[in-house]
Structure formats: C-alpha cells, structure tokens
Amino acid sequence: MTTLLSGRDVRVLADALGLRPTKQRGQNFVIDPNTVRMIVDAAQLDGPQTVVEIGPGLGSLTLGLLGAGHRVIAVEIDALLASRLPETVHRFAPELFAGSGTTDPAEARPADPPTPTGPFALVHADAMRVTELPDHLGEPTALVANLPYNVAVPVLLHFLATFPSIRQVLVMVQAEVADRLAAPPGSRTYGVPSVKAQWYGTVDRAADIGKNVFWPAPNVDSGLVRITRRDTPREGDRDAVFAAIDAAFAQRRKTLRSALSGWAGSATAAEAALTGAGIDPRARGETLTVDDYAAIVAAAAAARAASGGAA
16 A cells, blocks of 8 residues: 655654755645645546656655556656655555565665556656656646646746647646736736636636645745636647737737737737737736637738738
C-alpha cells in the first residue's frame, strides 16, 4: 500500500539531502497527508490517467497520485530533489514496482529506481523548456501540481499550449493568483492570466489551502484552481489573440481604441477592428471576454485582407 509522507517524513528526507528550501524556486512542501488526499480528490479524474506533475519536490503529491492509481510523469528542475525522488517513490510505494521497499525515510542506502515499466517517470528539466514527455506511460491527460508560486502562470500556460492531450488541470497556486485565474470579466482581479487561461477552457476556484500544511510555511494562503479544457479547440490564431490581450491590459485605464492602437497599427485601425467585432471602442480591456478578443483579431485580419494586406 502506498504510504503518504508525513511532516516528519518530509523533514527527514530534507535533512538526508541537506536541503534548505529556497524562495527563489518557490519551495514549500506539503506535509499534511489529508491535504494531499483532498487535492487528488479535487482533481476529479475519472479512472486511471497519465498525470503530469510539475515541481514534485520531495514527492508528497506524487505518492498521492500514484496511490490513487494514476501514472505520473514528474517534471523537476532541482537536481537535488530529482536525484532523490525515484528512490522515495520506490520506498513509499513498493507495491507498484518489482521487488520490495521500506518506508523509513531515514535510510540512506540507495534503493533500486522504479522500473521503466512502472507507473512513474521523472523528467529532470526546466518545465518552461519541456516540449516532449516520456511516451511509455501514454499521452498526459491531466496536470495536477503544487506549482512554484514564482512561475505558476507561465508554466501553466506553457503546458496547456504544448500538450493539447491534457484535458483536466488542478493546480495549487498563491491565493491571489488563483483569484486572478478564475476571475470573470469586469471583476477587480480580472486580467491577462484570466483571459489566457479561459482560452483553453472553463476555469474554477476549487478550494482554499491554509499556510500550516506546508514546510516551510509560506507568507500567503494558497488556492486550488481547476481548468477543464474545451471539447473543441477555439478557432483563430492564439498567438495573435494573446498579443491583443497583452496590449489591452498593458494600458488598463485607457479605452481599447487607445490601448490597442500600437497593436493594430493606429488608433483608427484599432477602432475599425473594435467596431467590426461589435465592441464599443470606448470600452476597457477588463470588460471583454476571450471570445471578444478573438473577434477583434478576426475583424482586424479581415480589414487587412480587404485592404490588400496593408498594416
């Protein structure tokens, strides 16, 4: 039976590695098994799936996902953590691999690493540079992770763009970031992360997570965000739509006619694109949906085509 890491286990593993968590890499490790179980349940994964976990750290959530019957591809940038994770998985989930193991985290004797045919694979890499994953576990269909807070949004968007097979996402991020990702148009926290995440699917705030389930305890609360990918991809040029979103929010207090003038080539061209999309040029970026931005880009492209491709 898979054993989840306790607070003592996490500290003993860290001591064995000589690990001192760093703020630079957003290292805060979950030490509460009940929180791990809650995260796995909140992911709402239907049947065994191949799950990508970014930033597995010492393996708390990794073991929870494996214990629930999922196959896990763990992406870890930290060489020290990556060096220990296969051994931890083997020791705490011995039933998943050939041979036996021990759940004593104090043992320093190296264990045999998980076999290539087991349900676990490790990718030692910067998540922002990952474009391929091991294929022996199948295409990833879910992403479940306690994301490092300092790179949470870029990493999330990178994986959604790079791996369209990922249909379900549940990530733990800083509470403020969770609010932004799930914010509706017109709200105070609605911004670039909100619109871009909603390009891919529906975004919901799943739960709040307190500080005391981490070691070391962060200075802020955390939140779970669930993203369910659309059944069919959105039509349109995603990069062009994202460029329009960036332009609109770069000058948040300005009207869209003004904010999009540089993106469109002129204020007149921006107004024409907005009017063509059925949007008031005096509106502001924070009131628009992702579909509105897609319509603006389509209208701008149509206007350029009608003028013979002139900018």
